[in-house]
Amino acid sequence: MGKCLLEYRIPDAAWSLEFCADAIAVLQQHVQKGPLSRESVGQLYTRDLTKPTIRVEVATVLPPARNSYAHVRFDPKKLAAERAALFKQGLHCLGFWHSHPESAPRPSKEDDELAADHARAARGILSGLVFAIVGNAPFPSGLAVWVHDGRAMWAARPEKLE
Numbered sequence: 001m002g003k004c005l006l007e008y009r010i011p012d013a014a015w016s017l018e019f020c021a022d023a024i025a026v027l028q029q030h031v032q033k034g035p036l037s038r039e040s041v042g043q044l045y046t047r048d049l050t051k052p053t054i055r056v057e058v059a060t061v062l063p064p065a066r067n068s069y070a071h072v073r074f075d076p077k078k079l080a081a082e083r084a085a086l087f088k089q090g091l092h093c094l095g096f097w098h099s100h101p102e103s104a105p106r107p108s109k110e111d112d113e114l115a116a117d118h119a120r121a122a123r124g125i126l127s128g129l130v131f132a133i134v135g136n137a138p139f140p141s142g143l144a145v146w147v148h149d150g151r152a153m154w155a156a157r158p159e160k161l162e
């Protein structure tokens, strides 16, 4: 298991989120550089959902159903198949990441709806669905993280770890 490099805290929440080096490396490979870049999408996984600090150990890349400079959609069947395969390896899905061609990424209306749908579907399993957007500024400002609890999207604040 790799070292965790970035921590995110949700105001008033009892838990925090750490991004480990391997997951960060995958996200950094998908930072959009230049006008010919396209959005990417994938999922975030952890081995342990019981600790107060949840470690994002694995970030995957889903083959996009379609993507463009400022849009990406995935195939729900591929998403479900990936979750099932990684669950057999002891990995629990925490949520999604996708890239945006902007430095300080903000969720679109469609992003909000996607996060809400999946947060409601994961109720009872997750205390919140993690929704990360990879922008093109250096991390951590380029890695924006929200948690959707089924009712609202909460912004998580980054803190650098030693």
Ligand SMILES: [Zn+2]
Pocket (backbone or CB within 6 Å): 098, 099, 100, 107, 108, 111
């Ligand atoms: Zn988006």
